[in-house]
Amino acid sequence: MSSTTPWWRSAVIYQVYIRSFADGNGDGVGDIAGLRSRLPYLKSLGVDALWINPWYQSPMADGGYDVADFRAIDPLFGTVADAEQLIEEAHRHQIRVIPDIVPNHTSDQHVWFQAALAAGSGSPERERYVFRPGRGPDGAEPPNNWVSCFGGPAWTRLPDGEWYLHLYAPEQPDLNWQHPDVHAEFESILRFWFSRGVDGFRIDVAHGLVKDPELPDLRPEPADEGTARGHVEHPHWDRDEVHDIYRAWRKVAHEFPGDRAFVAEAWADTPERLAAYVRPGGLHTAFNFDFLMASWNAKDLRTVIDDSLAMLSAVGAPATWVLSNHDVMRHTSRYARQTVARWVPNERYQPEGPVDLELGTRRARAAAMLMLALPGGAYIYQGDELGLPEVEDLPETVLQDPFWERSGHTDRGRDGCRVPIPWSGTTAPFGFSPEDTSAEPWLPQPANWGEHSVQTQTGDETSMLELYRTALRLRRGNPALGDGSMTWLDAPAGVLAFRRDPGFVCVVNLSGEPYRLPDHTSILLSSGPVEDGLLATDHAVWLAV
Numbered sequence: 329m330s331s332t333t334p335w336w337r338s339a340v341i342y343q344v345y346i347r348s349f350a351d352g353n354g355d356g357v358g359d360i361a362g363l364r365s366r367l368p369y370l371k372s373l374g375v376d377a378l379w380i381n382p383w384y385q386s387p388m389a390d391g392g393y394d395v396a397d398f399r400a401i402d403p404l405f406g407t408v409a410d411a412e413q414l415i416e417e418a419h420r421h422q423i424r425v426i427p428d429i430v431p432n433h434t435s436d437q438h439v440w441f442q443a444a445l446a447a448g449s450g451s452p453e454r455e456r457y458v459f460r461p462g463r464g465p466d467g468a469e470p471p472n473n474w475v476s477c478f479g480g481p482a483w484t485r486l487p488d489g490e491w492y493l494h495l496y497a498p499e500q501p502d503l504n505w506q507h508p509d510v511h512a513e514f515e516s517i518l519r520f521w522f523s524r525g526v527d528g529f530r531i532d533v534a535h536g537l538v539k540d541p542e543l544p545d546l547r548p549e550p551a552d553e554g555t556a557r558g559h560v561e562h563p564h565w566d567r568d569e570v571h572d573i574y575r576a577w578r579k580v581a582h583e584f585p586g587d588r589a590f591v592a593e594a595w596a597d598t599p600e601r602l603a604a605y606v607r608p609g610g611l612h613t614a615f616n617f618d619f620l621m622a623s624w625n626a627k628d629l630r631t632v633i634d635d636s637l638a639m640l641s642a643v644g645a646p647a648t649w650v651l652s653n654h655d656v657m658r659h660t661s662r663y664a665r666q667t668v669a670r671w672v673p674n675e676r677y678q679p680e681g682p683v684d685l686e687l688g689t690r691r692a693r694a695a696a697m698l699m700l701a702l703p704g705g706a707y708i709y710q711g712d713e714l715g716l717p718e719v720e721d722l723p724e725t726v727l728q729d730p731f732w733e734r735s736g737h738t739d740r741g742r743d744g745c746r747v748p749i750p751w752s753g754t755t756a757p758f759g760f761s762p763e764d765t766s767a768e769p770w771l772p773q774p775a776n777w778g779e780h781s782v783q784t785q786t787g788d789e790t791s792m793l794e795l796y797r798t799a800l801r802l803r804r805g806n807p808a809l810g811d812g813s814m815t816w817l818d819a820p821a822g823v824l825a826f827r828r829d830p831g832f833v834c835v836v837n838l839s840g841e842p843y844r845l846p847d848h849t850s851i852l853l854s855s856g857p858v859e860d861g862l863l864a865t866d867h868a869v870w871l872a873v
């Protein structure tokens with residue numbers, strides 16, 4: 329990778345779910361002060377940038393993805409001055425900062441939505457959102473059959489009889505991106521934060537902003553969706569018009585010095601559709617969820633890697649790789665099932681079978697080494713580097729994710745991957761909050777959380793944390809890694825082996841048999857012991873060749 333390559337083509341970006349990362353003020357919720365105090369940790373881990381989940385003023389109906397004011401920081405997390413200080417300090421550590429931006433919807437407490445409610449039916453204020461009369465006698469039926477991603481109808485009726493659209497919770501009304509005010513407002517918000525030094529944005533629901541103006545019913549019925557792979561024009565997901573918005577945003581980014589970059593959270597049917605987000609003049613990068621959704625199977629992984637690289641390189645964009653985030657079951661637990669099925673797009677992941685965390689951890693180590701050896705950038709979700717498992721047994725009384733209520737208590741939602749991080753000690757809050765704190769962490773930590781803490785793992789050469797530290801250090805110093813290309817090497821079924829030039833080979837053994845390593849000059853890193861030149865099942869190795 330040349331030193332003139334833009335940073336975002338090969339960056340390792342660490343995702344900070346701020347309410348669960350580090351609590352600086354002792355209220356049991358993570359905040360900017362806590363994050364600032366842990367910057368040396370992130371520096372020593374060796375990441376290039378932070379993606380910070382929404383920190384804006386919010387009633388927190390969806391963990392901050394219901395934003396009431398994009399130019400204010402929620403008091404739970406700090407102030408705009410704190411954010412500015414964080415950005416400056418991170419930059420001093422050579423770490424870039426990318427906040428989330430949430431353009432598909434606002435909070436129902438946002439001034440625009442409050443004004444729309446007050447102004448009433450037919451008013452210009454309502455045109456910034458998607459208000460419609462209902463169907464059926466007295467308009468008592470929703471305007472169409474769209475469903476909320478959290479369950480139930482995507483429409484809520486107001487006392488005055490009109491309905492408004494929310495693809496997520498009722499507290500998250502969808503904006504109308506046919507309205508010029510919405511475009512102008514978001515470009516102004518981008519400038520507000522760019523001028524405070526942020527290095528880019530992660531764009532929430534980037535594929536959802538534009539709706540078919542006719543708001544036609546979904547066909548086939550929503551229950552049948554998600555089974556077919558292949559693009560069918562959809563009334564609200566991944567419509568071509570959405571790219572016009574991002575071409576304008578890219579120009580806004582160019583108004584500022586330095587390499588500011590966008591990453592799209594775009595769920596697309598095919599790698600071709602995903603690549604459309606990162607064509608020249610569009611966004612810089614997009615999460616590649618196909619990798620996260622792949623089964624633990626060499627053939628499936630190889631297909632995903634090949635398809636992703638082919639489509640993205642056709643438009644000149646780098647790939648990004650991600651194993652976990654705040655919306656999905658942590659991969660240590662996903663991989664802890666003997667058979668890891670391919671995830672069905674648009675459906676919640678419901679794993680089957682007994683949980684073997686030793687197995688999950690072994691595979692998670694190998695997966696991390698695979699991900700960090702592939703061409704392009706990579707995302708680490710906080711706690712991945714500690715090998716945290718999903719907390720699958722949170723008591724029902726503490727569940728906060730809207731999925732839980734909206735699904736009629738059938739889907740426990742995403743809280744299990746959002747449990748506050750263990751830093752040190754043997755009892756809760758495990759260093760998450762300051763020592764003299766009486767407030768409990770906003771989600772309870774398991775009693776054995778200390779086994780995974782940063783303190784426990786630091787210096788233990790066999791720990792997940794030291795594996796990540798070493799991998800990131802090697803990656804940073806090795807010109808073969810990061811942006812670039814790769815070549816598959818011949819290997820038996822079940823073994824992934826590829827070369828990156830100059831002089832680097834990664835091998836991952838997903839077969840049931842030990843695999844004899846190809847010729848090499850040295851082993852740079854291995855996810856477990858390599859004996860007699862044999863790589864055991866579910867292990868990975870980086871070789872100098």
Ligand code: NOJ
Pocket residue numbers: 390393430496532533593654655
């Ligand atoms: C995607 C975010 O990652 C998720 O956490 C959120 O609930 C939805 N978008 C709605 O904003």
